[in-house]
Amino acid sequence: MSTQTVSPIASATIFTPQQLLTHWQGHRGLTRKMIEAFPDDKLFTYSIGGMRPFSELVYEFLGMAVPGLNGIATGKWQKWADAEKVNTKAELLALWDEATAQINDIWPTIPAHRFQEQDVAFGQWPGTGISFIFYFIDNEIHHRGQAYVYLRSLGIEPPAFWDRP
Template sequence: MGELLTPASLLEMMEGNRRLTLRVIEAFPEEELFHFKAAEAMRPFSEMVVEFLEIEEAYIRGIVTGEWVLRAPEGLDTKQKLLDACAAVRQRTRELWPQITVERLLTEERDNLFGPQPQTNLSRLIYALENEIHHRGQGYTYLRMLGIQPPPFYVR
């Protein structure tokens, strides 16, 4: 019997989720992607995407280099630029990923990004994945409110 979760299988899980998220972004009309909100207190889907890209980049860089800094991508004012930013962040993840070992995933440390409590790097990456899934669910709701059929959830 093989390992339940390996760095390679974790990356593939992240990749499958990102492929689905990209299809959600593509389903949005450009205007609504950047301006539609379900309620005044909510954000457009594009802002949610920027958030999880920022988290992914910060966590991967932090796990590999020890540099824990949030840097939001800027100038993402078209659907194509947002899709390009998704591709760029994921490409950086793929480039750094070979340096992420099981030992590194199980290392518990502080990151100073979201609170002082130490956590494992695996916990960070699971949080990042959950955050993307959560916001993608909001994107599905937004699309349905706009009368647009979202992409099938089961196609990764």
């Protein structure tokens, strides 16, 4: 990629923390609709090509979101792990909603300098706070896209990608 010169003024206006939170929670709302759209059993069992069932992907999203934000906010990281396993869609949705509230609570406690500060996520992955947050969001979009194929192959119409709460 070639290098560009960009006015430093632009860096003040591109995206605010509040907009980024709204963006992420919009995606998380769509992921919640995807969890709801799966038949109860298929959520925990259905896969294509040896990939993980959607429930396993959701455990990964949950393992990143709140523990990751806590690390970004405080600089203290726990060991990386998927979220706890559950047995029903209702329990998975309850975990999801709990994380949604916790993300909203932690977000305003993130010190401004932490977005651009270098750290090592979960003691393993180097990057800036903002790079970690985009990894959480992008990873969720990526694996949720996979789940869209699961639903389509089951003959189920998934929620519209662009319709985010």
